[in-house]
Amino acid sequence: MQRNPFEEIMRSRPIFKNREFLRHTYVPERLLHRDEQLRQLARILAAPLRGETPSNILVYGKPGTGKTATVRYIGRELEAASASAPLRTTVLYLNCEIVNTHYRVLASLADILLERMGTTSPDLPRVPRTGWPVDEVYRTLLRILERKGGLFVIVLDEMDKLVKRNGGDALYSLTRMNLELRNAKTCLVGISNNLSFMDLLDARVRSSLGGEEVIFPPYNARQLGDILEERAKMSFCEGVVSDGVIPLCAAYAAREHGDARRALDLLRVAGETAEA
Ligand SMILES: Nc1ncnc2c1ncn2[C@@H]1O[C@H](COP(=O)(O)OP(=O)(O)O)[C@@H](O)[C@H]1O
Numbered sequence: 001m002q003r004n005p006f007e008e009i010m011r012s013r014p015i016f017k018n019r020e021f022l023r024h025t026y027v028p029e030r031l032l033h034r035d036e037q038l039r040q041l042a043r044i045l046a047a048p049l050r051g052e053t054p055s056n057i058l059v060y061g062k063p064g065t066g067k068t069a070t071v072r073y074i075g076r077e078l079e080a081a082s083a084s085a086p087l088r089t090t091v092l093y094l095n096c097e098i099v100n101t102h103y104r105v106l107a108s109l110a111d112i113l114l115e116r117m118g119t120t121s122p123d124l125p126r127v128p129r130t131g132w133p134v135d136e137v138y139r140t141l142l143r144i145l146e147r148k149g150g151l152f153v154i155v156l157d158e159m160d161k162l163v164k165r166n167g168g169d170a171l172y173s174l175t176r177m178n179l180e181l182r183n184a185k186t187c188l189v190g191i192s193n194n195l196s197f198m199d200l201l202d203a204r205v206r207s208s209l210g211g212e213e214v215i216f217p218p219y220n221a222r223q224l225g226d227i228l229e230e231r232a233k234m235s236f237c238e239g240v241v242s243d244g245v246i247p248l249c250a251a252y253a254a255r256e257h258g259d260a261r262r263a264l265d266l267l268r269v270a271g272e273t274a275e276a
């Protein structure tokens with residue numbers, strides 16, 4: 001008789017304690033080797049704690065250098081720190097690889113905010129996924145921002161994707177909002193893998209977007225090793241990762257422009273191979 005195929009898998013020695021911690025989307029509790037970038041971001045984003053609006057920020061670095069993880073981490077800390085500050089701060093995160101048109105950027109921001117506020121009313125309706133004139137979406141977003149009030153830090157991850165697709169119309173709208181808002185202010189944090197994407201922007205947008213730059217250099221093999229050690233402790237069962245595994249994954253990933261994502265993938269696949 002054939003055995004239940006799951007039985008064998010469940011009987012073999014478990015490798016992973018929790019493989020969720022090896023996924024790219026996981027925001028670690030502790031960021032290693034990014035003290036300088038955290039310090040720069042915190043210096044700029046501390047403004048609302050003094051009641052001021054921060055400058056826009058452009059974050060640059062190759063893939064896997066920790067840009068998304070670091071910005072999400074600092075966003076979470078900023079929201080917590082601003083709970084009792086003069087300018088209450090809401091961080092809104094968009095990935096422009098997914099949300100990549102002028103309409104959808106504005107509609108998504110409106111949507112996230114209404115969801116968080118838990119209210120809709122005749123003057124603050126949900127924006128449909130398509131169909132309205134863009135200007136109406138823009139006006140609705142402004143009304144929502146005014147109603148909620150405070151500072152809105154809008155993170156545009158993979159911002160270059162947005163620029164390539166529509167030449168920066170969405171960015172133009174977003175940089176214009178502060179001129180119209182009374183009870184609310186916005187600050188943009190753009191993240192890009194591509195250092196020259198600003199060249200694609202039209203001069204108007206470039207000058208109003210311009211602000212502070214924070215650069216993320218590639219990790220070296222030692223730094224990648226530390227990042228992997230930390231994740232491995234959370235993801236693998238005790239004693240299953242033998243000595244040479246992490247340095248090897250770190251060395252391979254360091255050769256490919258110091259990419260932490262690649263390093264984590266290699267470690268995960270090593271675990272999955274051992275499991276099979
Ligand atoms: N300094 C770090 N400490 C801990 N984990 C990190 C660090 N940098 C990157 N990672 C992890 O590596 C992966 C890729 O990082 P990510 O922030 O997505 O890079 P980027 O946005 O620059 O492409 C994510 O899983 C992230 O959690």
Ligand SMILES: [Mg+2]
Pocket residue numbers: 067068069157
């Ligand atoms: Mg990223």
